[in-house]
Amino acid sequence: MAARWDRIFDGPRLSDANLALLVQIQHEAKQYEQIVECLEAALRAGRVVPWLYDVLALEMKLAGRPADDVARVLQSRLDFGAGGVPQMLITAAMLSRFEAWEQALTLLRDGAQLNPENPELWLLARSIADKSGDQEWRVWSRCGVLQHVWDTNWQKDHDEALKVLTDIANALDKAGKSPEAEAIRSRQLEARRVDLQISLKWVGAADLDLIVRDPQGAECSFRRRITPTYGRLVREDGTASSKLAPAETHAEIFLQPKALNGKYEFSVRFVVGKVTTGTAIVEVIQNGGTPAETRETKTIRLGEQDVSLSTEIKQGRWDKTAKP
Known part of the structure; x- marks a missing residue:
């Protein structure tokens, strides 16, 4: 059987998609030993795809192969796994096709750590x-x-x-x-829970920019929508249309789930268009979603110069030694 698989992989190239389909058909037929021999032949032929090691380990378990052999395959996957999270997503999706839910989700949990x-x-x-x-x-x-x-x-x-x-x-x-x-x-x-949320809201056919600088000097704006400490800028528009209309409402929102302690400086920049009443509303929420939540709202008048503001965080949850 192994020699037959070797001949198949020595012949015209079997696409990754067709290889996956072949393995899935065999899995549904509970031909676990054949899948193991197929994938081992693929490895001998130098065919390495992101999901191969995980699926091979799964099928080896189902085929009753020795635990040491399964462990060696999983170790090979770790050695091969330089592709990071994108590779993990491909592998998890493939494992899902085999209803290997626990393995797929465990892999995604590992990816979430990265x-x-x-x-x-x-x-x-x-x-x-x-x-x-x-x-x-x-x-x-x-x-x-x-x-x-x-x-x-x-x-x-x-x-x-x-x-x-x-x-x-x-x-x-x-x-x-x-x-x-x-x-x-x-x-x-x-x-x-969100330690800091800064919202800029306006009405009218105009474009405004919210620019935020955290205590470490990292900037978050439309040019760079996420900071090293996972502060991020999101946009909300009143309609699904891509064209601005005078009656539409718009917002740019900065979210820092786990904030640094210190001063967050932010500014509002008028770019182009016409804002109804010539003003915008800025709202700052600290400790959002907790009993200690505070809100501060301010109406600002827009002009040629940026409007600069700031807020102080004293109980931020960001830990510089770990990811959130």
């Missing part, structure tokens, strides 16, 4: 967690969405995450598991 600010990771984790039906993974992935997903559709993704977490907690209450329900609600609140 780069928690990758929204694709959390959205993929959400999808796989739902397929697995595992409550803990569903909670973990939704909390990750609330903390780290701030792309174009962030509001929709956040609303979905909140609904799922609320539904899970309510179901636990009905099952007489109130302590577990409260634990999930606490995790939800922690995931939504």
Whole structure:
């Protein structure tokens, strides 16, 4: 059998997509030993794709191969794994096709340790967690969405995450598991906690820029939307249209989930267009989502010069020695 697979891989190149399909068909037929021989032949032929080692280890376990052999394959995956988080996403998606939910989600959890600010990771984790039906993974992935997903559709993704977490907690209450329900609600609140939020809001066919500098001097603006301490700038528009209309409302929002202690300086820059009333509203929220939340709102008049403001953070949660 091994010789036959060697001949296949010595012949015309089998595409990565077709190799994945072949392995999936064999997996569904529970031909685990054949998959092992197929993938081992692929390795001998120098065919290395991101998911190969993880799938090979999975199939070796199902085929009853010795634990030491499985361990060697997993070690090879670690040696090969210089591709970082993008490679992990490919592998997790492939493992999901084989319904290896636990392995896929564990891999994504490892990826989140390397780069928690990758929204694709959390959205993929959400999808796989739902397929697995595992409550803990569903909670973990939704909390990750609330903390780290701030792309174009962030509001929709956040609303979905909140609904799922609320539904899970309510179901636990009905099952007489109130302590577990409260634990999930606490995790939800922690995931939504934001040390500092600065919002710039205006109405009219105009473009304004919010520029924020943190205590270390890192700048966050439309040119650089995320800082080394994971402060980020997001944009909200009143309609889905790409053309500005006088009746539309707009906002640029700076979010720093775990802030540095010290002064955050920020400025508002009028770029082009016409703002209704010639003013904009700036709102600063500290300790958002906690009993200590404070809000300060100010109306500013726009002109040729930037409007400069600042706010002081005294109880920031950023730890310079660790990622958030």
